[in-house]
Amino acid sequence: MLDTDAWWRDAVIYQVYPRSFADSDGDGMGDLPGITGRLQHLQELGIDAVWLSPFYPSPQHDAGYDVADYRGVDPRFGELGDADKLIAEAHGRGIKVIVDLVPNHTSSEHAWFQAALAAGPGSPERERYIFRSSGEEPPNSWKSVFGGSAWERLPDGDWYLHLFDVSQPDLNWDNPEVRAEFLDVLRFWLDRGVDGFRVDVAHGLVKEANLTDWTTTSTILGGLDPAGPPPPMWDQEGVHEIYRSWRRVLDEYPGGRILVAEAWVAPASRLARYVRPDEMHQAFNFPYLDAPWRPAELRAVIDETLEANDAVGATTTWVLSNHDVVRHASRLGFPVGTPRMPGIGAEDPQPDAALGLRRARAATLLMLGLPGSAYLYQGEELGLPEHTTMPDEFREDPAWERSGHAERGRDGCRVPLPWEADAPSYGFGPTDASWLPQPATWAEYALDRQQGVPGSTWELYRTALSLRREHGLGHGSVVWQEDAFAFRNGDVLVLTNFGSEAVKLPPGARLLVSSEPLDGDGRVPTDVTVWATL
Incomplete structure (x- = not known):
């Protein structure tokens, strides 16, 4: 029987990239004590849980996704006691903790x-x-x-x-030792109090037994072509047996522990197989992230994913940014329909920063108005753009070197956060050290420049999360309205204006929140989302 009141079904989960969130000791690298010291920020924002990207011992050839020891903490980030303290203090603030699990491959130093x-x-x-x-x-x-x-x-x-870097050998999931090892790893962290696992490359563990040739070029984060033949290394049937065995372990623990799939799988009906009642709880909705800023495509993705997940009794999990893609405040600053790019460099076409942020705020308010769960990526609540002018000599993403410098890679979305406009490293740490260079514009996005400032992106996020909880939008449903890109979710009307002319709100509408100020006559301008009650 489905638990329709489970915490994760409508949760807003905030991704913390430990390298870049907060540095407690001034070495230029974020760490677990730094995260613990900034938990008040997350509590004030109003999120329900944090997802921590890998902090395990690792040579860091792929930013920690090359794990050398699944039961420890890399000295760069602290020690095991720091993880315990972070989990305990997060729980004390009503915040659940999800950790990353990387089961497709280990580090070559494992x-x-x-x-x-x-x-x-x-x-x-x-x-x-x-x-x-x-x-x-x-x-x-x-x-x-x-x-x-x-x-x-x-x-x-x-x-x-090695489907990824040469330093990331793929595990053989037909081997009983591998399966037993990861069941034990799950129990190790569950016993320490974690509330779930985000599973990296969840669609990649099982390979076709005869290793059939496959000449199609893979991309770092590309969905599978639903019209083409199934690749022999992705989305094989055997992955589901693995996740059913994991689910049985999680169900032994109290408190609703969860599994979240990073699975680039299409169509939506196939992705929904990962979140059947006896498998995972959530799967990232990457088609939504990839959808262009056009009403027809967005509505089609919303309808398709809600229908597919409803068919298996699962919630839909919405996402716009993460540590692997260009931040949506920059992505949306390009002409509508521009394909998602694998990083942006100083010599590449540059986004319109003002337009990108305007659309990003509207896109976020639209996303948070949808039923289900939502994921936020650290810094988007500040309106952070991609670092699009980073000098190439600072790049660390293995995609940069292995592609022969054809792909800029993901460093631009991983730049350490600005907390204080006038502090060293913008408050990221107590010194000027920062493992990736922060752009000179970071001061204008700093948290202390936005708190208490009406209309700031921080205040928009905080208000939206509060209203989302107050009106139960995560547990609602989508009822489309005529003559506009608008839907009813419970007692809230969510309207986004994609047109070139301002539009009227329905008679009697009471505005709750707007991604930008309305026109003087109360109309909704272009690239603006509003929530209102009728």
Whole structure:
């Protein structure tokens, strides 16, 4: 039986990228004590939970998504006691904690992979990963999503699969040791009080047994073509058995512990299979993130995903930005229909910053008016844009090097946050150190420049989250209205003006919140979203 009152069904969850949230010791790298010290900000914002990107021991070849030890904390971020303190203090403020889990691959420095290298071809240690012996040529034509071959040859002649960086060997999920290990990892963190797991590359764990050739180029974050043949490395049927076994573990624990899928799967009906009642609880709605700023496409995505998830009794999870994509305050500053770009550099076409922020505020208010759960990415509540002029010598994303500098990568959305306009590193830490350079414009977005300022992006988010909870929008439904891009969700009318002319609100409408001021005669201007009651 479905738990229709579960906390996660209407939760607003805030993604913290630990490297870039807050630095407590001045070394230029964010850390767990820094996050703990800024929990008041999240409580005042009004979110329900935080999702922490990886903080595990790692050589950091892919910003921590190359995990060397799933049961520890990287010294850059603190120690295990700091994680315990963060979880306890978050819970004391009514904030739940979700941690990242990276089960598709480990770091090449993980003890298992080091043992596999030492043991040699044909050993049980190598059975934990996907090794093949195929002579001088790779076992097949698969490509890494970071560029180049997905296979690396060792001096002993064996090849190993890495769908991501060469330092991220893929695990063999047909191996019982791998399955048992991750069940134990789940219990380790559940016993420490975490409220759930965001599962990285959730659609990638199982590969087709015969490793069929696949010549289509993968992208770092690309949906699967629903019209094309199914890729042999993504969205294989066997992943669902794995998640059913994980769900059984989570269900043993009190408090509604959850699994969240990062799965780039299409169509929506296929993605919905990940959130059937005995599997995961949520799956990111990436088609919504990718939809252009046009009413027809947005309505189609909303309808399709609500219908698909309703069919399996799941909530829909909305998202506009995260650590892997250009921030939506910049993405929406390009002409409508511009394909989502893999990073922006100083020599690339630049977004219209004012237009991007205007549309981003409208897009966020539209998203938060939808039923279901919503994810926010750190800094979007400040209106932060992408760092689009970062000098290339500072780039750390492996996509930059492996693509032969064809893709700028994801560093632009990972720049440390500005908390105080006049402080060193804009308050990110107690010194000027910052692992990625902050743009000179960061001061105008700093939290202390926005708190208590009517119309600021921070105050817009805080007001919207409060109203969302007050009117129960997360538990509502979408009833489309005629003659405008507008829908009713309970007692709230959500209206976005995509047209070139200002539009009237219905007679008797009482304005609750607007992403920008209304015209002098009370009309809704272009690229503005309003909530109103009738």
